[in-house]
Amino acid sequence: MNDIEQSDSSIIVTLPLVPVKRTVLFPETMVPFTIGRGRSIAAVEAAMNTEEKALLMATQRDSEQEDPTFDDLFQIGTKAVIKQMGKTAEGHLQILVQGLERMVLLKSETIDPFFTVRARQLPHPSEAGTEIEALHRALHDLLNQLPDLLGTQGVTELVAVLRAEKSPLSVAYRLISLLNLNVDRLQALLEQSDPVEVLRQVYAALSHELQ
Template identity: 30%
Template sequence: MAKRPSNRDAERTEDKIRELPLVALRETVIFPEMIVPLQVGREKSVAALNAAVEAGSAIALVTQRQADQEEISSPSELYEVGTLAKIAQVVQLQDGTVRAIVQGQTRIRVHGFSQTSPFLRARIEELVETTPTDVELQALMRSVQAQVEQYVQAGAPVPPEAAVAAKNITEPGLLADMTAYSPDMTTEQRQELLETVDIVERLKLVSSFLARQIEILELKGKIQSEVKSEMDKTQREYILREQLKAIQRELGEDDPQQAEVNELRE
């Protein structure tokens, strides 16, 4: 006879769940350890930030699926995985909006809303990362660090210091997450990276992204070089033609009467 499923796992998950004010983000994905300025204007988001500040609590930052959606009333309108963040600073602006400095702490999963007014309060669970210590992980880290260096050298729109920073990172999860700073990464790609809790799979995802971007940048560089070479050739031909015209003018060859005289002499 099959053993009836136990409720222990569900109870353990329930024990890990707590409630926090939630801010829905538009086309922005915050990662653990990331420190970013956040400008909030929607009434519920402002109220959520203020509630978190008053309670001295962290805040849940979760990206919404449709960036142009104004009101969020259901968890299905948000991605399931977001980030728990600490509020470092809050400034109330005269136009009613709030500017905050937040620092990502850990990945979280949203299990639902406990309230939707006057602000969103979510039931969240912190996602625990486990870091393996096998050879594959070390190989992946070195590969990604080398790819970051190649990405920068190929002309990526990131500071040159990014390659040095990547080399100095010893924590594999952080190394993978730092790729989210790349402007080449879309919101959907950042969200996929955030939702990839398994560190080995996350590094593989990052490695695939970097390989693709390096290929694009190298192809772009090749095309630009070919275009420049063709432009240089065209410019040289133009200069030679102009020089020839100048010589002809000096010799009077561009004067119709002089050309007729030259023909008669011949």
């Protein structure tokens, strides 16, 4: 299920939805998830049966809620594509997803056997300007210190990937996964439409982590 329509220059889609606990998925990031709840398993399987293999991931306001409703979710989530899927001996799914676009959840279409939601794609913000360029350079300057934060394993490859990335916002989104931020701060960064503010906050948080 992946219906697409155009409305006032915005892309509106209907997608399977997977509620997420205790973390936030960002565009341009690759993240593994273990899926155990029945509706979420059904949503992933439905997405896998489409050509795009796309779904919507939105974070729960209350991580203890085991049967969340539409209103229990933050209203901005991320469209993602499933890159890999496997099953555990317990019947859970293990998926690797890549975040694509920020989406505004408009309304719930179905609840059973899984959530489907109508959502509007948020426009990609402009990344031009001297302030963004300066913050991009500042983030690059911090990359040399990443081994102090992460150790040596895999750091060389990560730094190389981030240095090759031309989009300042993509660099910031990928660095967020290294930060010790609570869900509310992560969600606020996802909802932030000003790339300058995203870069500022990521730079400040990463600088603090590296101290």
